[in-house]
Amino acid sequence: EPEVTQTPSHQVTQMGQEVILRCVPISNHLYFYWYRQILGQKVEFLVSFYNNEISEKSEIFDDQFSVERPDGSNFTLKIRSTKLEDSAMYFCASSGGGRSSYEQYFGPGTRLTVT
Amino acid sequence: AQTVTQSQPEMSVQEAETVTLSCTYDTSESDYYLFWYKQPPSRQMILVIRQEAYKQQNATENRFSVNFQKAAKSFSLKISDSQLGDAAMYFCAYWTGGGNKLTFGTGTQLKVEL
Incomplete structure (x- = not known):
C-alpha cells in the first residue's frame, strides 16, 4: 500500500539554525500539507500546496517558514531561523484531487527539537 | 471559523467493554467530512x-462506529469490544x-484496563 514517508524521524537543532524537513507524498497525489503538533497539544494546520504554489496557510506559517517541491517526488518544509517554540512533531500529508482531497494520508512525522 | 471540541481529555474502559468518545463541531457549511x-x-x-x-447512515469499520447527529453537530465514536x-x-x-x-479537536486519551 502506498504511504507518505518523512525524513528525518528526529531532528535536533540549535536555536537560530535553519532546518529542512523532507517528505515524499504518495506518487499520484496532487495536494500536499504540513501540520504541526506541539507535545501534548492538538494537531494544527500549517500550509497546503497545490500546483506548485501555496493554496492556503495558517497564521502560524509566518515568514520564517517556506515550502517547496524541488522535484517530482519531494515536498519540503524549511524553517529559516528556528526558535525554541518550534519544537514539535511535524506531519506531512497528501491527498488526491477533486472530491478525494478530503482523504489525507499522513506520514509518520518528524520530531523537531530546538535547543 | 470551524471549531472542533472534544470535552473529554481522558477516558478509561475495561478490556472487552464499549466506550464512546464525544466530539462536537461548529460550522456553517453543509458539505463536509x-x-x-x-x-x-x-x-x-x-x-x-x-x-x-450528506450521508444519514452512520459509518462503521469493524469494532468502530460513529453516531452522527448533523442537526446537533455531534460526532461520537463508539469502540466495541x-x-x-x-x-x-x-x-x-x-x-x-x-x-x-483538517481542523482537529484537542484529543481524548483512551486508557484500556485489564
Whole structure:
C-alpha cells in the first residue's frame, strides 16, 4: 500500500539554525500539507500546496517558514531561523484531487527539537 | 471559523467493554467530512473512520462506529469490544472543501484496563 514517508524521524537543532524537513507524498497525489503538533497539544494546520504554489496557510506559517517541491517526488518544509517554540512533531500529508482531497494520508512525522 | 471540541481529555474502559468518545463541531457549511484519527505512543496519525455529512447512515469499520447527529453537530465514536491496542489519543477532525484542511479537536486519551 502506498504511504507518505518523512525524513528525518528526529531532528535536533540549535536555536537560530535553519532546518529542512523532507517528505515524499504518495506518487499520484496532487495536494500536499504540513501540520504541526506541539507535545501534548492538538494537531494544527500549517500550509497546503497545490500546483506548485501555496493554496492556503495558517497564521502560524509566518515568514520564517517556506515550502517547496524541488522535484517530482519531494515536498519540503524549511524553517529559516528556528526558535525554541518550534519544537514539535511535524506531519506531512497528501491527498488526491477533486472530491478525494478530503482523504489525507499522513506520514509518520518528524520530531523537531530546538535547543 | 470551524471549531472542533472534544470535552473529554481522558477516558478509561475495561478490556472487552464499549466506550464512546464525544466530539462536537461548529460550522456553517453543509458539505463536509468528519474523521476520527488514532494516535498511539509512536505519534503516527492513523485514520480510524470517516463520515460524509450528506450521508444519514452512520459509518462503521469493524469494532468502530460513529453516531452522527448533523442537526446537533455531534460526532461520537463508539469502540466495541475494546482491546489493549486501542489505547491511544483519539482526535476528531473536520474537513470542508472550502478550506481543504483538517481542523482537529484537542484529543481524548483512551486508557484500556485489564
